[in-house]
Amino acid sequence: MIKKKAIFLDRxxxxxxxxxxxxxxxxKPSDFYLLDGVGEAIKRLNEMxxxxxxxxxxxGVGLGYMEEAALHKVHEKMESDLSAYGATIDDVAYCPHKPHEGCACRKPEPQMIIDLSNKYDIELSESYMVGDRExxxxxxxxxxxxxxxxGNRDKEKVxxxxxxxxxxxFSTWLIG
Structure with a gap:
């Protein structure tokens, strides 16, 4: 069986x-605004x-700034906003733990990526992790x-x- 390729996106x-x-x-959902071009970019990734x-x-969940139910509503808003472009997210993984809690899932640890890779039979060496921070x-x-x-937030040190x-x-480059 041929393994699939994936794009893992930070949010x-x-x-x-x-x-x-x-x-x-x-x-909360009213705080969620897609960045310019994201809907089109994800649609392209879907098409590829x-x-x-x-x-x-x-x-923020672990620190008590938001409940997990509110996080799910934010992700529903994200998926709804993306659907207006014909773009879809296959799955969302999140780490709800506090910073420095020492869990295996919080980036820079790779557990969320590995778990999704195992669940969906992803070839990691043919896949990309896209983020804006180290x-x-x-x-x-x-x-x-x-x-x-x-972005350019951490460009010099990453x-x-x-x-x-x-x-x-990035999606334009990936098309070739």
Missing amino acids: DGVINEVLSKRVKFVN DYKVFVVTNQG PDIEAGKKAGTKTVLV DADYYFNDLLI
């Missing part, structure tokens, strides 16, 4: 705004037969994916395989 800063003029943190997953640290890239490297840093301004430019 905040890759798919949606965070630390912007409009929103500081995404703790990549499985598309979201892997996101959500320490922990995303570290998690991808530990899991055995190629790594992509988007050793990613590829660098792009945003997800749309």
Whole structure:
């Protein structure tokens, strides 16, 4: 059986705004705004037969800033917003633990990526982890994916395989 390829996406800063003029943190659906080009980019990834997953640290749950039910509603809003572009997410994995809690799932640990890979029979060496911060890239490297840093927040200090301004430019590059 042929294993599938996947794109693992960090959420905040890759798919949606965070630390912007409009929103500081995404703790409820009304805080969720897709970044420009993301719907089109994910639709392209879908059309290229990549499985598309979201892997996101959500320490706000462990810290008590939001309930898991609210997090699920944020993810429902994300999926609804993406569906307007004909784009779909195959699955969402999240770490609800506090920062520095020492769990195996919080990025830079690779557990969310590995669990999705096992669940969906993904070939990690043919897949990409796309993030906007060093922990995303570290998690991808530990899991055995190629790594992509988007945005310019951590560009100088992150050793990613590829660098792009945003997800749309990455998807255009991937098409060839």
